[in-house]
Amino acid sequence: MFYTSTRSNTELVSAATIARGIAEDGGLFVPVEFPAVTPDFFQRLTGMDYCQRAKAVLSLYLTDFTAEEIEHCVTGAYRGSFENEEPAPVKEVKPGMHLLELWHGPTCAFKDLALQLLPYLLTASANKTDPGRTKVILVATSGDTGKAALDGFADVPGTRIIVFYPVHGVSAMQKLQMQTQTGDNVAVCGIEGNFDDAQSGVKAIFADPEMMKFLAEKKMDFSSANSINFGRLVPQIVYYISAYCDLIKQGKIKNGDAVNVCVPTGNFGNILAAYYAKQMGLPVKKFICASNRNNVLTDFINTGVYDRNRTFHATTSPSMDILISSNLERLLYHLYDGDNGAIRQLMNELRQNGKYEIRNDVLTRLQKDFYAGYCDDETVTKTISALFKDEKYLCDTHTAVAVNVYEQYVRDTGDNTPCIIASTASPYKFAPAVLPAVYEGTLPADEFAMTETLFETTGLPIPAPIASLRGKKVLHPAAIDKSDMSKFIREFLK
Numbered sequence: 001m002f003y004t005s006t007r008s009n010t011e012l013v014s015a016a017t018i019a020r021g022i023a024e025d026g027g028l029f030v031p032v033e034f035p036a037v038t039p040d041f042f043q044r045l046t047g048m049d050y051c052q053r054a055k056a057v058l059s060l061y062l063t064d065f066t067a068e069e070i071e072h073c074v075t076g077a078y079r080g081s082f083e084n085e086e087p088a089p090v091k092e093v094k095p096g097m098h099l100l101e102l103w104h105g106p107t108c109a110f111k112d113l114a115l116q117l118l119p120y121l122l123t124a125s126a127n128k129t130d131p132g133r134t135k136v137i138l139v140a141t142s143g144d145t146g147k148a149a150l151d152g153f154a155d156v157p158g159t160r161i162i163v164f165y166p167v168h169g170v171s172a173m174q175k176l177q178m179q180t181q182t183g184d185n186v187a188v189c190g191i192e193g194n195f196d197d198a199q200s201g202v203k204a205i206f207a208d209p210e211m212m213k214f215l216a217e218k219k220m221d222f223s224s225a226n227s228i229n230f231g232r233l234v235p236q237i238v239y240y241i242s243a244y245c246d247l248i249k250q251g252k253i254k255n256g257d258a259v260n261v262c263v264p265t266g267n268f269g270n271i272l273a274a275y276y277a278k279q280m281g282l283p284v285k286k287f288i289c290a291s292n293r294n295n296v297l298t299d300f301i302n303t304g305v306y307d308r309n310r311t312f313h314a315t316t317s318p319s320m321d322i323l324i325s326s327n328l329e330r331l332l333y334h335l336y337d338g339d340n341g342a343i344r345q346l347m348n349e350l351r352q353n354g355k356y357e358i359r360n361d362v363l364t365r366l367q368k369d370f371y372a373g374y375c376d377d378e379t380v381t382k383t384i385s386a387l388f389k390d391e392k393y394l395c396d397t398h399t400a401v402a403v404n405v406y407e408q409y410v411r412d413t414g415d416n417t418p419c420i421i422a423s424t425a426s427p428y429k430f431a432p433a434v435l436p437a438v439y440e441g442t443l444p445a446d447e448f449a450m451t452e453t454l455f456e457t458t459g460l461p462i463p464a465p466i467a468s469l470r471g472k473k474v475l476h477p478a479a480i481d482k483s484d485m486s487k488f489i490r491e492f493l494k
């Protein structure tokens with residue numbers, strides 16, 4: 001199995017690329033070819049538990065890892081760190097609508113599925129390519145990646161981790177989760193700006209020769225825990241395949257039947273993983289790309305024009321408040337049949353004008369696989385409220401965006417194919433937005449009191465990682481201007 005950059009094909013690398021995160025030309029690593037599986041594969045996995053399924057899928061991508069290494073990574077990541085030993089349960093909430101709950105991990109968001117595993121993959125990869133050097137994980141987060149990466153990398157030998165988050169762009173609970181993180185190798189810092197500023201800042205630091213020199217002298221290398229790192233995507237492919245197998249097991253579908261997949265989308269990593277599962281052979285009919293008011297992807301999929309020159313909205317689904325959706329570059333690479341020149345040009349246009357348009361035939365191919373829609377905060381509240389009232393199911397704001405856009409899709413198309421909807425976060429991470437949707441009394445003032453009222457109203461248990469935040473000490477109060485990110489990094493690594 002080989003990987004190449006989206007922006008040039010001169011370099012073919014092995015899975016150990018995970019240790020590097022991003023290609024030298026600024027492009028993203030993509031598989032040259034997808035491992036193909038047949039229906040027997042899904043049949044076989046149906047009889048397995050999550051860890052066994054993960055091993056089966058991972059071994060198709062990480063062909064330079066031994067079976068023992070993969071076993072070590074998977075067991076380390078998934079045994080003992082998820083509620084009820086069930087990393088990704090699937091629940092039918094109403095006929096045909098299956099919520100894939102990805103928030104039973106230590107930080108209560110779907111990022112845990114990849115970020116509990118990534119430190120193991122990265123350490124194993126680094127040992128193959130450049131042992132003895134320290135990996136510095138740089139993270140820009142819209143809220144959930146930061147905490148999940150901190151939890152995964154805290155005190156992992158041979159690594160340091162630095163997380164930047166938009167100081168006014170995350171929920172109070174998300175901020176507290178990050179600010180209270182313990183570990184000798186961690187740094188957390190707010191920046192004045194939004195997620196796109198944090199992400200561009202990190203990308204610029206990756207490409208800064210001065211910084212590279214500074215790191216080289218210290219025998220350090222940067223890597224990424226954002227979904228630009230291919231190591232984030234493979235674990236996400238696993239849970240779509242696992243969900244399909246669970247539907248077979250639950251008797252909801254027969255092996256070979258098509259399903260739809262609906263994903264609340266920001267940086268396009270999660271939905272891309274589902275698309276990758278399809279390239280391997282998972283029978284997916286349509287991908288439903290759900291956005292909040294930052295609907296740059298909705299417009300792109302409907303018109304072929306990507307245009308980030310628009311107002312940035314802070315919404316109640318902050319982890320999707322993104323206007324530069326990094327992983328789209330990977331999808332474009334595949335839709336352009338690996339034409340690096342075309343991708344370089346589109347990405348240049350994006351950098352220079354904030355805008356590009358894809359070829360007509362490519363748009364046709366895109367729309368064959370993808371449907372897109374969006375909804376605003378008010379609709380999110382109504383969706384949470386209705387789902388709770390009608391089905392006694394409580395979902396978070398991000399998942400509500402997906403549920404609503406799925407309903408739009410069914411109304412628009414009449415397509416009742418069973419749908420797997422990615423449920424990406426625990427409602428308790430966003431209590432101030434979720435509570436008013438299901439509770440009519442006066443809202444308590446404090447964030448923790450809100451989680452208790454939410455519990456009294458709905459009966460859904462408060463996840464232990466949220467409850468235990470109360471009274472924890474803030475260890476990382478720093479907030480800086482985005483122009484000071486390099487300085488902050490140098491101070492920390494000194």
Ligand SMILES: *Cc1c(COP(=O)(O)O)cnc(C)c1O
Pocket residue numbers: 109110111143144145227264265266267268269270271319320398399424425
């Ligand atoms: C990160 C995140 C998303 C968006 O996922 P992408 O892979 O960036 O598209 C959606 N919901 C939640 C809760 C998230 O944390």
